[in-house]
Amino acid sequence: MADQATVEVKKTTYRVQGFSCANCANTFEKNVKDLHGVVEAQVNFGASKLTVYGDATVEDLERAGAFEHLKVRPENEKAIETKEPFWKAYGHVIVSALLLLVGVVSYFMKGERHLWTVSLFASSIVIGGYSLFKAGFYNLIRLRFDMKTLMTVAVIGAALIGEWLEGAVVVILFAISEALERFSMDRARQSIRSLVDMAPKEALVRRNGEELVIPVEAIEVGDIMLIKPGQKLAMDGIVRSGRSSMNEAAITGESVPVEKMVGDDVFAGTLNEEGFLEVEVTKRVEDTTLAKIIHLVEEAQGERAPSQAFVDMFAKYYTPAIMVIAALVATVPPLFFAGSWETWIYQGLAVLVVGCPCALVISTPVSIVTAIGNAARHGILVKGGIYLEEAARLRAVAFDKTGTLTKGKPAVTDYQVYDADTDGRELLAAVAALEYRSQHPLAAAVMKKADDEQLSYTDMEVSEFSSITGKGIAGTVNGIAINVGKPALFGELPPAIEADVARLQAAGKTIMLIGAEQKVLALLAVADEVREVSRTAVERLHALGITKTVMLTGDNRMTARAIGKQVGVAEVEAELLPEDKLGFVKGLKEEHGRVAMVGDGVNDAPALAASSVGVAMGGAGTDTALETADVALMGDDLRKLPFLIRLSRKALLIIKENIAFSLGIKLVALFLVAPGWLTLWIAILADMGATLLVTLNGLRLLRMKDE
Structure with a gap:
């Protein structure tokens, strides 16, 4: 019913500030779902966003997040940057720590049970753990067992059996652990914030004959932006005057400047390096290519990868199981084996602390968020954690030819004049004049050749x-x-010309002969040029163990084989219709399992959809590629694909390491229960240490760079 209702009710997205952990985000999501008027709610922890289906005010949502002091604002509302004073953010922790230190002094001077000692430790626990207890009691009332619930029970239990010192230490260490986790996730999210900051917040615009500096929200489609050398573009548009080179690293991940002239598309966030440009705005601020990238990356970070879904499901049963184990540890030895109640209740409390699922729950999202953010910075848009994991498991890659392995723009590669009395430049101009009136696909190649030779033909x-x-x-x-x-x-052609035709056709080129009265005067060879990076990309894929690389094309076999040989693919399939490509991709999946299809995002749509990972070329400026592909290479650089596979494999390895370590360290700590060696100190250090280590391990993905 909820799924059906979400289609019919209002959907609103909010930004959330203040998440300290993944568990807290899950609790907030449950609280929002319980609000009157809310049909469904989804929290994207990685992007710090909340999507609400139904009616709820910001005040209602902030009340649902009061346990964590969360601040909520509509997604498109401008954030008010307010840096919380250090004393306000961490003052309670500092005071709690000072009380703990004074309490330790009193412990050695006056004894463990002295009123002053107990009062100091109790004050440290109350001041340092106030927010913890508030959330813990809230969860207990609703029978929700998360990290803060377990901690609350453990600290109160420690106080009840007289372990005031250990209870205070647990509170301090837990506060430090939360602060470190918050800092680490902020570092992971910084990859998205850096994208947001790439575009200026205002621009110089000519409107009604006046030049005005206005905020991007006020810029309208059709306005003319004036871009000086060294300035970044605030909006997408078309160059109407001027010529310059643009650094498009913000969009494509490539820092090599791209030449721009009148009629060319330019993108928000890109840097004008040389000339003065006048740019007509073509999209509103929320519709720019950069805005779409940011939106899609944030959505991708909220998509649960298979490993994350496993962890979430595991944690759902794991936490109640820890509660049961802790209760058994506390009661079975005293009831059946004459154990000390105080000793075994203490051990049970330690089990509660060490069993906190914080490290386990954070192990996957921190890696997914970091990897997707890093990919975006390198010009690779991954649409979700599931595709990140699928990319790591690829065993075969199929490529479209035109526009993927080749540039998709035919060019004249050879021009041979056979008649000694013919002026080659005049003849080429005459051919261009004929082609100027033709609709043939190769006509543009001939005219470009004439333009390059600076010939007048129009x-x-x-x-x-x-x-x-x-x-x-x-x-x-x-x-x-x-x-x-x-x-x-x-x-019939003369033998010398026949030999040239055969040689060039064998190289995959289309031959055009030029003649008069059946006499051949010259030869033009036209080919769709192979991208300079295609062979390198294929070689890198082979080096990664992906030996099955296939080129799928509708072109003739001779041309296809010539192109395939140039780029180094293992197999070539030619003269294919779109349905043939689809069938071939399905066959590859049956034989090899995970298969990627790389195409232009439009013509190869059926094959892209059938593949495990559909990769679209040239996502920059191509809305269809951004919307339909699982992965979009924002530039036309196929070398990004091997980098994505390396990044995905590294991310998957780190996720497995994190899950194994999170569970392993808790298992080792639990083994200390039998001999009675597990203390609250060891328990909290094991939990905090595991959380910190898995987070830092995930952040290693930020350091991965393209070759």
Whole structure:
């Protein structure tokens, strides 16, 4: 019913400030679900966001988070940066620690049971553990057993059996543990904050003939931004005047500048390095490519990976089990084996402390958040933890050819003039003049070649232009009749030209012959150029153990094999329709398990959807790729794919290490119960140490860099 209701009711997203741990985020989520008018609620701990389905005021939500002093604001509301004074944030911990130290002095001078000693320890416990007890009692009333519930029971139990010193130490160490965990998660989230800060908050705009500096929220589509050298763009747009090079590292992860001229797209957060630009704004601030990246990365951090789902399910049963084990430890030895009640109640309390699931619960999200944030900084948008884990397990990769392994833009690679009496530049200009009137896909390549040679062709006189279906074009240029087309258009060719045609076709190039009255004057070879990085990317994939690399294309077999040989893929499948590509990807999955499909995000949609991980090329400026792919490479750099696989494998390894360590250290501590060696000190140090170590282990992913 809840799932159905979420479709029909209002959905609102909020930013949450003040989370100290994953357990607290889960408790907050449950509290919000219990609010009147709320149908469903979802907390994204990694991005510190709350999504509410139903009606709830900010005041209601902050009351639900009062146990953690959480502050809530609507997602699009500007944050008011207020740094809490140190004394206010940690004053109670400092006072509690001072009382503990004075209490220790009194302990040695006046004795363990002296009124002063007990009073000092009790004051330390109350002042340092006030927020802990408030949340713990709240949970106890509702029979919710999380970390703070266990700690509350343990500290109160320690006080009841007279272990005031240990109770106070537990409170102080727990407060330090929470502060360290909060700091560590803030470091992990910083990868997203750094993206947010990449775009300026205001821009110089020309509007109604005036130049104004206005906040980005007030900029409208159609406004003209004036971008000086050294400035960052505040909005997405199209260059209307000027020429410059742009550093697009914020979007693509590549610091190599990209040349921009009139008509080119530019993106918010990118740096204008040289010239002065006038840019027409094409998107509102909330719709820019950078804003979409930030939104999708935050959503991805909230997606539970399979390992995280396992941990959440495990913790659900683990915590009540620890309560039962602690109760048995406290009662069975005294009842059945004549043990001391005081000794075994103490041991039971220690079991409660060491059994806190904090380290276990934080073990996965800190790694997922860090890895996804790091990938985003390198121009790789991963849409969720599940795809991060799937990337780590890939065994085969299939590539589309056009626009993926190749640039997707045909270019003239060879131009050979055979007639000694013919001026090659004049002939090329004449061919360009004919192609200027053609709709053939290769016409743009010929015109670009002429432009590069600085030839003027648009004003040449062309008459009797005609298209010869399936073979080429013909026309009269400046009074000279010219034919341009396939070799078949010219019948039998001289042996030397035939040899050139065969050689270039074997290299995967399309041949266009130029002639007059059946005489061949020149040859043009056109090819979709292979990306410079394609071979490197494939080699790196092979080095990672992914030996099954396949190129899937609808192109002819000869061209496909030539391209496949250049990039080094293990297998080439040519002359495929979209449904053939889909069937081939399904076959790869059956044979190898996890398979990635790399394509342009549009034409290869069925194959991308069928793969374990669909990877879209060139996500920058391509809304479809951002929305439909599991992973988007924001630039056109295939070398990002091997980096993603290395990052994913490292993340999965760290997650497994964290889970194993979290459970292992608790198991070792529990073994100390039998001989009666487990103390509250050891228990809290084991719990705090495990939490700190798994968090620091996860943060190691921030240091991973592309090769």
